[in-house]
Amino acid sequence: MTPPVPSHAPSHAPASAAPLADPRAGAAVKAADRAHVFHSWSAQELIDPLAVAGAEGAYFWDYEGNRYLDFTSGLVFTNIGYQHPTVVAAIQEQAARLTTFAPAFALDVRSEAARLIAARTPGDLDKIFFTNGGADAVEHALRMARLHTGRPKVLSAYRSYHGGTTTAINVTGDPRRWASDSGTAGVVHFWTPFLYRSPFYASTEAEECARALEHLEATIAFEGPETVAAVILETVPGTAGIMMPPPGYLAGVREICDRHGIVFVLDEVMAGFGRTGEWFAADHFDVVPDLLTFAKGVNSGYVPLGGVAISAAIAETFATRPYPGGLTYSGHPLACAAAVATLRVMEDEKVVEHAAHIGATVLGPGLRDLAERHPSVGEVRGTGVFWALDLVRDRETREPLVPYNATGEANAPMAAFAAACKRNGLWPFVNMNRTHAVPACNVTEAEAKEGLAALDVALGVADEYTVQRRAAGGER
Structure with a gap:
């Protein structure tokens, strides 16, 4: 059912019913993509783009029936969400x-x-x-x-x-x-x-x-x-x-x-x-x-x-x-x-005011709470609906969770974190050793809290890499 819209939130809210699965259509989309689309910033044979069936508000879904809360806003551009009527x-x-x-x-x-x-x-x-x-x-x-x-x-x-x-x-x-x-x-x-x-x-x-x-x-x-x-x-x-x-x-x-x-x-x-x-x-x-x-x-x-x-x-x-x-x-x-x-x-719809409100009352406090409970979070920074978590191996030394511009096995901790987000219905913005919380500016309180809950689970995965390092090198 559709999440309740708080009185201060913009009126446009997405329908949140699970989409119908159509794997055969999804396979055709992926086959055509593989045959003809050249993707930016990518080694073409090493990527596996998700086939997207549709999107509305703060969510999108694939042909398998999986629905994701988009904490990337596309590439930080869908400021009023997808398909605003x-x-x-x-x-x-x-x-x-x-x-x-x-x-x-x-x-x-x-x-x-x-x-x-x-x-x-x-x-x-x-x-x-x-x-x-x-x-x-x-x-x-x-x-x-x-x-x-x-x-x-x-x-x-x-x-x-x-x-x-x-x-x-x-x-x-x-x-x-x-x-x-x-x-x-x-x-x-x-x-x-x-x-x-x-x-x-x-x-x-x-x-x-x-x-x-x-x-x-x-x-x-x-x-x-x-x-x-x-x-x-x-x-x-x-x-x-x-x-x-x-x-x-x-x-x-x-x-x-x-x-x-x-x-x-x-x-x-x-x-x-x-x-x-x-x-x-x-x-x-x-x-x-x-x-x-x-x-x-x-x-x-x-x-x-x-x-x-x-x-x-x-x-x-x-x-x-x-x-x-x-x-x-x-x-x-x-x-x-x-x-x-x-x-x-x-x-x-007072979207700008709403973005400030969500940042001050939901995202900012919620992300800082995650930082207190997860040793992999070194710093929280941001404002409005523009936030970053700096993920680290060690809070004292501030060593990043992965090296600068890491690829392959060196990037495994961030890859594991991102996979955990997706398993819990959150599409994350991940860059180097950071994850960014950048949902639509008109994201509802309920949606923002849903995203925070998924981050909470995924940060538990990131914590394992911090804990493993400490176990290998001795507790500080």
Whole structure:
């Protein structure tokens, strides 16, 4: 039966009856996938993709009749869950009226999507350049910064992910960059604050913040401030581990950029549109970037859409000088219709407020309770519906449960943890030694608690690897 919806929760809740099994159809889907689909970030013969039969709200199900609570929100994009009827209807209506049209024309739905986004962005970010997703949003933001400043270099964090296209993958900090890093892309990486695994030997948040800002200042000095076009940061790094920046850090970066004439770019592709309990994560820190990239939650991923929100000063650069960039599907009508409907749903159903409430009253307390009871949990961090558990072999040394970028047998503890989640009806977000709790922003209290209960069981599996190590090396 459908779980009860608390009075503070959004009205859209999924039907939770078990789906009908159809293994023969599932086998056909998997066979076609194996024959013809080339999957991203994968060794093709070593993967076994789940065949998905359907999805609704916070859940999806396979052809075997197994139903999963999605604690990944797809790839952290279904901010209002799957198949929200209002957004589905808006896409259908737009398809019947005007399915597609070239980007050089003014369209009502494109203009309205831009207006609604600009109404929510911080400061004077009132011009919207539409892209097809987050990676090309980063590409264009950095192109704008370089053209605006006339400078070649971009500084970005090691603990970051910005996309898979050429510029975006080079500014990415995580190992997905390595295979495509040419070393000639004008990108310089630096360390950002992360007290739990501090590169600055800090013991307090204040020390970590001050030393991280000193490090950035020194990096810029040694690179030559007059060569640096932009500093790009994820406001709250997502895939890299959901590390909340300490108080004053982003404001400090803003001040450094202003002093050196550097464009400050915030990547809100994952953190934006309610994920952190604010419309944009920048709202937590009272900071306004020069450029802000977005995608994912802008329309819950229903039709591919991303973009760059542009400050008045940078927009003025291209007032009489053509901007040398564009996309065939920039501001696609179906994507924009989905965005308009999504943003109105989020407003009408108070989804942003609900995400903050769930984080403060259910996910945050629940995850911290799990950490107290499970020795494999080293740290809990996050806000809203954007949380990470840092899993460790030893809490005292903070040794990660698996090595950095582990594969194969070295990754066995995390693989066992993920398998335990799935056996208990939870689809987990797992990256390196972390699991992230990132359900839909309108997840109900009952669904969030269901996810916490499944995590509780799976962390028991992770604990076995911690206990085994202690048994081998002696109790501490």
